[in-house]
Amino acid sequence: MNDEPRDTAPVTGHALIQSYLRTLDGSPGVYRMLDAQARVLYVGKARNLRARVSSYARPGGHTGRIARMIRETASMMFLTTATETEALLLEQNLIKQLKPRYNVLLRDDKSFPNILVSKDHPYPQIRKHRGAKTEKGAYYGPFASAGAVNRTLNQLQKVFLLRNCSDSVFESRTRPCLLYQIKRCSAPCVDYISEADYAASVKDAERFLAGRSTRVQQTLKEQMAEASAALEFERAAALRDRIKALTQVQTSQGINPRTVTEADVIALHLENGQACVQVFFIRAGQNWGNRDFYPRVGADVEEAEVLEAFIGQFYDTKEPPRRLILSHPIENADLMEEALTDKLGRKVSLAVPKRGEKAELVDGALRNARETLARKMAETATQGKLLKGLAEAFDLEAPPQRIEVYDNSHIQGQDAVGAMIVSGPEGLVKNQYRKFNIRGENLTPGDDFGMMKEVLERRFKRLLREDPDRAEGHWPDLLLIDGGAGQVSAVNGILEDLGVADLPVIGVAKGPDRDHGKEEFHRPGKRPVALPRNDPVLYFVQRLRDEAHRYAIGTHRARRAKAVGATPLDEVPGVGAARKRALLAHFGSAKAVSRANLADLRAVEGVSQRLAEKIYAHFQES
Template structure:
């Protein structure tokens, strides 16, 4: 029977008679309405029918089909709409049997802003209108190295607009010849625009043409006896030539290529993407799929292509170490002008692929070592704290303030031995006696776990409190109030001289404190989480304290309300800028009269 492999009660034959032969998205639903899998199709009827054949292409698919109790389909007007909808649903629902690449959105870019004097900047996130973006780059190091090169060669500004608009003298970057000083008119707009154009062409991969142009300018300047200008062009040419000579496995062609190496070792699949821009190898980045129990290299590569290139530019060529046809079909759906999808042919291409495959293998080995080390640390923590099971989710709290000012509590989360930054939270503490850490701890735990007791959020397996008996007692009382006293909790009291390794663990049940010693793997994990909570609390406290102090300094001046304070800080880029401004500068701010400007000038001095 066609439905013999599907979940109990699901009549696959009857369902398939209702499925249209149109493009769209299908969702495989299991018990309790849990979404098992989301997929797209050019022809929904043909694609969905394939799941209910007598034989399945892989154990993963067979396992999924056995759990299906319902299939929902959403026809769309085109394949492109189906692709977008599939991508959105996978990200929002995180189905168990989809292959997910969770960190695919973190690629950095170089931005050249659309200002009158464009700014060179490191960029992540959404693109702004009017700016130009170059990338993606495989990592932040590649971006910063490129920005450093562009600063050294073309001397473009990198400062924020608030700083740029309020400079009255050249900055340090100008003095070390990393910026041409457009903020103080040391370069005219046309000359700066010419430098921007050269930098843009260089980022577009036209390095050879840029060098030729600079050489021509150098010779022309020498012919005019403008030797300083000729020397500057000469220095730029030398820098660019040195960069080209340093490139490893340089194709000597101005081309953009992505090299995708899918490697499977010991049941782990890694997709390593190496990026070549303008013929220069910029490095690579390994990606590990999650969300699927079993997936071969080919399936993982197809999933990566569909997710990555739905949001990032597609280069002219893609080199693969797997079957080409499925990837070509995926690109045909992604783009009206799909790239050339090829296997490595020439010496440089084979060298690129060899490096990518080798690095993928090394990444798998490193991941395996890290996984073993994490498991060892969690088991050590279980034994040290006498827990029934190794804690998979650990939450740690810390309180930070300065003599009671701007108290901030932090909560950091460690899940499966790794810090989960998306779940970090900060809490501004108010309504307590300044400096009362016990009350602060009670407040943050009540706010955090009151919601969990009401059914919102995820309950941890272990709670760490940065503090001694007082903080632990306050925490235990709150957990008892919200009905979570069964959750394991321990305090981390600092040792003598606050020296790492001498910490004592404090238990809420009155047991004697436990000193694990500096060689304990369990203590190493606890200290790592505790220190992260402390760092997160400190940064939040400093920001909160800075806001409070800036506000108080200006708010104490008669005539400066919230609107004028906001205008002043925006105009001068912060309190230091306001403090350094002259009376005439202050008068130019909207809503500031000369009398008020004189009062502000006097008050801040």
């Protein structure tokens, strides 16, 4: 008998997965496959966990992607659920949270804007709204983009003459604003329209947004005929213009479906290991725009897997419509219908039409998906050439996969902000942009070096804390700084102090006479260089520098505007936006509020005795 210890290699792959089978039963649930460093490779759901996992234990019959995943699997985790629907929902939540390498992943998951008709004012406001639907009012949407909402709002103002100003501006008006002069508002702020007539306009606007525009047009036509018969030609002309604007709204929406009132049309195109999903939003029988998405997929995935993953992740944080019209069938359509029905609280159906108008809608969406993916692939190829040229021009080891560009913006040190933009193989990565409100109390106003130091220290200390092994893809391969030799030297010193001096740093400085096109590029310990004036790499760097500058200025302006709009009332506990508006409308200014006595404060609508005492005490202490 040999008692000498033997080195045994860790079990991975098929053998490891086989070892889990004896502990599993036929329950529904979710499984995770992890590599040797405990990083999640894949998250999946199963109606029967034992049967699903046993399919991975077989040595053959897998696609290349799944075979690689099995080989890398060093451990697994399991969580049983009461139903398969719960497993589906949990799977999608874990995929979005963990971003496993081998799952289909929806990378762009922003909210969509709506139109809000407020209901908390005698003269309701109509405006764009994004985010949680917490305000009292009627919501119409979603629209595919802010541009689609703005175009519709612009035309609706011409047709229904509804206000879009804030309540505080409305209360403070003593004469009509410019919108009234250009026939975009009926000036309810100065009583140029009665409350009843304004309410009728609001109802007409809601009818249109709900898809009942025929009745609105007929009413306007009848009113125009009556005005013309009464020889009120100016009023008749105004009504004619409103009818024309209403027609333009319908025209700008493109072809509206005749038989589909509420649906999302979802079409997928796969090509060369890349995917594009087009989503058309149809509400109230109107086409409210479309958006394209590019989920991360593998080279050997099929349409059913991509589309099912997209639907599950897309509607995880969004309200689904009554119907989804798909370009391809998905594997668990009944399960997805059940999950979405539970989420919406009413029946949601999935359909893959073969003929008729719904099939035409899918064909149009597919054509868009095919064309946009072709454009994106061409742009990506161009971007790849630029990154390769950038590496060659500045002696980088390889084309950078993540470029971070930094800039500051302020006015004599006031409302200072730092900005970081990100670019990679697919262009600008806007969901990775970051802004930094400069906090340094000891900074000299206008100290750009000090501001840049604070920004970089905050950025890289967080990276060192959250991803010290640089394994998550958040570390840059190249830093671009707007500045010359001094800025580059300072940045390099900051990085050395943080222990990350291995990152390439390039400063972009204006050349002689600060001429755009004669930039000089500075690197630590090297002489400045310039690129030929017509070099595409030069234009590429200029675009990155200008984008960082644009983002920094926009962030600074937003912070400055917020500071300008601030009042001492913002510091009073218990005074929110509504009570702040009521106090300002009643007293005329924050200064007058600070001087008011308890009785006057109590007279303001919505201000209780307790709140009045709190406001009074706050200003007395001040």
